[in-house]
Amino acid sequence: MAIGVDTSKWKPRKITGTPASKFRNILGVSILSFGIISGLIFHFVPVTGNLRKAIEPLYEDPIEEVERRLMIASGLPNRSAATIRKHMEESLRPDQPGI
Numbered sequence: 419m420a421i422g423v424d425t426s427k428w429k430p431r432k433i434t435g436t437p438a439s440k441f442r443n444i445l446g447v448s449i450l451s452f453g454i455i456s457g458l459i460f461h462f463v464p465v466t467g468n469l470r471k472a473i474e475p476l477y478e479d480p481i482e483e484v485e486r487r488l489m490i491a492s493g494l495p496n497r498s499a500a501t502i503r504k505h506m507e508e509s510l511r512p513d514q515p516g517i
Contacts, residue, residue: 433439460466479487486502 433442460470482499486499489502
């Protein structure tokens with residue numbers, strides 16, 4: 419250490435035990451509490467029923483995606499949607515015997 423350097427005025431190397439730590443913890447707990455309380459209000463208060471019904475279609479998959487997942491689960495290798503559609507159209511054509 420250099421002579422004449424006062425180390426007692428240095429910034430703390432750790433945040434634990436400082437006022438910034440207390441503020442950080444309070445801020446984190448308040449954000450989590452607000453999120454949990456607003457989620458509970460959204461799900462369990464009957465006033466938000468129409469809002470829940472309006473938002474519900476955003477979480478549903480389109481029918482094409484559901485069919486593609488079912489086809490993949492039934493044993494088809496991973497293919498693109500265009501390849502699957504082409505395969506389905508070819509299987510519906512009556513001019514191809516043996517399919």
